Amino acid sequence: MRFMMLVKHAENSGPPPKELMEAMAKLSEEAVKAGTMVASGGLAPTAVSTRVRLSRGQVAAIDGPFTEAKEVVGGYAVFELKSKKEAIEGALRFMELHRKHWPGWEGETEIRQIFGPEDFPPQR
Amino acid sequence: MTVTDTHRAIEAVWRIESARIIAGLARIVRDVGLAEEFAQDALVAALEQWPESGVPDNPGAWLMATAKHRAIDLWRRNKLLERKHGELGRELEAQQESAVADLDTAIDDDIGDDLLRLVFISCHPILSTEARVALTLRLLGGLTTDEIARAFLVPEPTVAQRIVRAKRTLAEKHVPFEVPRRPELAARLSSVLEVIYLIFNEGYSATAGEDWMRPALCEDALRLGRILAELVPEEPEVHGLVALMEIQASRSRARIGPLGEPILLLDQDRARWDQLLIRRGLAALERAEELGAALGPYALQAAIAACHARARTAGETDWRRIATLYEALAQLMPSPIVELNRAVALAMAFGPAAGLELVDALTSEPSLKTYHLLPSVRGDFLAKLGRTDEARAEFERAAALTRNARERELLLDRARACAGGQPQLARRFD
Numbered sequence: 001m002r003f004m005m006l007v008k009h010a011e012n013s014g015p016p017p018k019e020l021m022e023a024m025a026k027l028s029e030e031a032v033k034a035g036t037m038v039a040s041g042g043l044a045p046t047a048v049s050t051r052v053r054l055s056r057g058q059v060a061a062i063d064g065p066f067t068e069a070k071e072v073v074g075g076y077a078v079f080e081l082k083s084k085k086e087a088i089e090g091a092l093r094f095m096e097l098h099r100k101h102w103p104g105w106e107g108e109t110e111i112r113q114i115f116g117p118e119d120f121p122p123q124r
Numbered sequence: 125m126t127v128t129d130t131h132r133a134i135e136a137v138w139r140i141e142s143a144r145i146i147a148g149l150a151r152i153v154r155d156v157g158l159a160e161e162f163a164q165d166a167l168v169a170a171l172e173q174w175p176e177s178g179v180p181d182n183p184g185a186w187l188m189a190t191a192k193h194r195a196i197d198l199w200r201r202n203k204l205l206e207r208k209h210g211e212l213g214r215e216l217e218a219q220q221e222s223a224v225a226d227l228d229t230a231i232d233d234d235i236g237d238d239l240l241r242l243v244f245i246s247c248h249p250i251l252s253t254e255a256r257v258a259l260t261l262r263l264l265g266g267l268t269t270d271e272i273a274r275a276f277l278v279p280e281p282t283v284a285q286r287i288v289r290a291k292r293t294l295a296e297k298h299v300p301f302e303v304p305r306r307p308e309l310a311a312r313l314s315s316v317l318e319v320i321y322l323i324f325n326e327g328y329s330a331t332a333g334e335d336w337m338r339p340a341l342c343e344d345a346l347r348l349g350r351i352l353a354e355l356v357p358e359e360p361e362v363h364g365l366v367a368l369m370e371i372q373a374s375r376s377r378a379r380i381g382p383l384g385e386p387i388l389l390l391d392q393d394r395a396r397w398d399q400l401l402i403r404r405g406l407a408a409l410e411r412a413e414e415l416g417a418a419l420g421p422y423a424l425q426a427a428i429a430a431c432h433a434r435a436r437t438a439g440e441t442d443w444r445r446i447a448t449l450y451e452a453l454a455q456l457m458p459s460p461i462v463e464l465n466r467a468v469a470l471a472m473a474f475g476p477a478a479g480l481e482l483v484d485a486l487t488s489e490p491s492l493k494t495y496h497l498l499p500s501v502r503g504d505f506l507a508k509l510g511r512t513d514e515a516r517a518e519f520e521r522a523a524a525l526t527r528n529a530r531e532r533e534l535l536l537d538r539a540r541a542c543a544g545g546q547p548q549l550a551r552r553f554d
Contacts, residue, residue: 001343033236034140035350039400078400080343082139082266089136096181116339116377 002038002114003079003087005094008071009107011046020101027094031079036090040077071107078114087111130175133183138167141184142266147238149191150301156245157291158195160263166191239264240355241301247316248299255290256319258283264351265344275341276326313356317365317422320348324369328376342373353408363412364423370405371429374398385530390438402433424453443473460489468501476508496525500535507542516542 016024031037047065081087091109098105142163149159166187180186246259261267261275269287273280293299304312327341349366356362378396381387409430412423419427428449435441450466463486471479483502492498503518519539523532 033351033354035347035354038404080347082340082343083136085132085136086139089133089140092133 001081001083002116003081003084004112004114005077005079005087005091006073006110006112007075007094007107008073008110009105010070011068011072011074013105013107016105017101020097023097023101024094027097028077031077031090036079036081036086038078038080040075042075043073046072074107084111084113087113127175130179131171133179134167134170134174137170137179137183137187139266141187142167143239143242143264144184145188145191146263147242148188149195150242150245151238152192153195154301155295156242156263156301157295160291162191162194162198163187165194169194236355237303239351240303243316243352243355244303244312245294245299245301247312247319248294249312249315250293250297250299251290252286253319253322255286255293256315257323258286259290260319260348261323261344262287264348267344275338275344313359313361316352317361320345320352321365321369321422323348324372328372339376342369342376345369346373353411357411358415360412360415360417361420361422363408363415364420364426367405367408367412367426368422368429370401370408371426371433374401374405374433389432390441394436394438397433405433406430419452421453421456424449424456428453441472443469447473460486460492461495464492464498464501467505471505471508476505480505480509494525496522496531496535498522499525503535503538503542507538512542 028037028040045064046069049064050061051064051066052059052061079087079090081090088111091111095107095109098107145163145166146156146159149162150156153159153162169190170183170187174180242263243260246263247256251259257276258269258272261272262269267275269283270280273283276283303309324342324345327338327343327345346366346369349362349369353362353366374397375389375392377398378392378394379387379389405426409423409426412419412426428446431442431446431449447466447469450462450469454462454466463482467479467482467486470482480502483498483505486492486498487502489498499518500522503515503522506512506518507515516539519535519542523535523539526532526535
C-alpha cells in the first residue's frame with residue numbers, strides 16, 4: 001500500500017533547528033534503507049507559488065504571496081508499506097522528533113493512502 | 125493511548141523492527157531459530173506491558189533489550205544450553221552489562237552487517253527453495269506464517285513446518301551466521317537474488333489461484349530488494365534486480381483489464397504506468413551500469429524493460445537495442461525462450477523475415493515442443509509475410525497448446541482472420 005504523508009504547519013515558523021534537521025535526515029535515511037520511503041521533498045514557500053483556480057466559470061492563475069493560511073503543506077513523503085498501522089507509527093516517530101528538537105512548534109502530518117491496483121478489483 | 129492504539133503500535137513496531145532485532149540477536153546467540161524465539165518473547169512482553177506502561181520512546185531498543193534479557197535468563201536457568209552454547213554463555217554474560225547500558229546504540233552499530241548475515245542465512249543453499257522463500261519472508265519481511273500461507277495459497281501448517289525444519293537444518297548443520305567471502309559470495313548472492321525474484325514473480329504472475337496478480341507479494345519483494353541494494357551497494361546485479369522489479373511493477377495497473385483479463389505489453393495504456401516506479405527503476409539501472417562491470421542477467425533484463433519504459437508509445441520502442449540486449453542475454457544464459465524473445469525483437473526491428481529465420485531454427489527445439497508461444501509467434505511472422513495458409517496452421521496449433529481460454533480465443537480469431545485474408549495486428553506476448 002502506498003501512502004502520502006503531508007506535513008502541515010504555520011508557514012512563519014522559521015527554519016527548523018539543526019538538531020531536528022539531523023534527526024530527520026537520519027530517520028529518512030533509515031526509511032530509504034528499509035525500502036519503505038520511495039519519494040520525498042520539501043516545498044518552497046507559498047509566497048513563490050501560483051494557484052490556478054477555476055471559480056465562477058473563470059480559470060485564472062494567481063501568483064503568491066497569499067493571505068496567510070493557518071497551516072500549509074511544507075513537505076511530503078511517499079511510502080510503500082504493509083498497512084496503515086505502519087504509516088501511523090512512522091508519522092508518530094516523525095512528529096516525535098519535532099517535539100523533542102523544536103519546542104513550541106505545532107503542526108500535523110496527514111496520512112493519505114494512494115490508491116493502487118488492489119483498490120480497483122476487476123469486475124467479475 | 126487506548127489498548128487498541130497500543131496493539132496497533134506494537135504490530136507496526138514489530139513490522140518495522142523485527143528483522144533488525146532477529147538479526148542482532150542471531151549474531152549473539154548464533155542460532156536463527158533461537159534468535160527468533162527470543163524476539164517473539166519480547167513481542168509477547170510488549171503486548172503484556174505496553175498497554176499499562178505506554179509505548180516506550182525507543183520501542184525497537186526496548187524490544188532488543190528485552191529479548192537479550194530473555195536470552196540471558198534462559199542461559200542461566202538451563203545448564204544444558206550452557207554446555208551446548210558454552211561460547212554463547214560467556215559472550216552473553218560479558219554483554220549483560222552493555223545490553224542494559226547501550227539500549228539506544230545496541231541495535232544501531234552492526235545492524236547493516238547483521239541484516240546482511242540474516243539475508244544470506246535465510247537464503248542458504250542448504251535449504252530447499254520453498255524453505256528459503258518462507259524463511260526470508262518470515263525473518264526479513266516480518267510476515268506471519270499465516271500471511272505467507274495466504275500469499276502462496278498453501279495451508280498454514282505447511283508453511284510453519286517449512287520454517288521449523290529450515291531453522292532446525294541451519295542449527296544441525298552448524299551453518300555459520302556470516303556474510304560469505306569473495307570466492308563464495310557470487311554464488312550465495314545469486315541464491316539471494318533468485319529468492320527475491322521468485323517472490324516477486326509469484327506476485328506478478330501468480331502461478332496459482334484466482335487472481336492473476338498479488339500486489340502485496342510484489343511489494344514485499346521490492347522492499348527486500350531495496351534493503352539488499354543498500355546493504356551491498358557495490359554489487360551491480362542487486363541494482364539490476366531492483367531495476368527489473370521496479371519497472372515491471374510500474375505496469376501493474378495497466379496489465380489487467382476491467383474484466384480481470386491480462387493486457388499484453390504493447391496493448392497497455394502507458395498513461396497508467398507508474399512513473400514513480402519507472403524513475404526509480406531507471407535510477408537503479410543507472411547505478412548498476414555505473415559500477416562498470418559487464419551487465420549480468422538481471423541488469424540486462426532490466427535494460428530491456430527500460431527500453432519499453434522509455435518509449436512513450438509502443439511505436440517508439442527501440443527494438444534494435446532490445447534485440448542487441450537479448451543477444452547479450454542469450455550469451456550469458458542461453459535459452460530457447462530468450463531466443464524466441466530475440467526473434468520477436470528482430471522482427472520488430474528489421475521486419476518479419478529476420479524474426480522468422482531465427483524462429484525456424486527453434487522449431488526443432490525439444491523444450492519448446494509444447495510451448496504455445498512458438499507457433500503463435502511464428503504464425504504472426506508468416507501472416508505478416510502474407511503466407512496466410514501456413515500462418516493459420518500455426519495459430520491453430522498454438523490454440524491447441526495453450527491452457528488459457530482467453531488466449532485460445534484470441535489465437536482462433538487470428539486463425540480465422542488468416543482464412544479471411546484480413547490484415548494482421550502485431551502482438552507481443554509478454
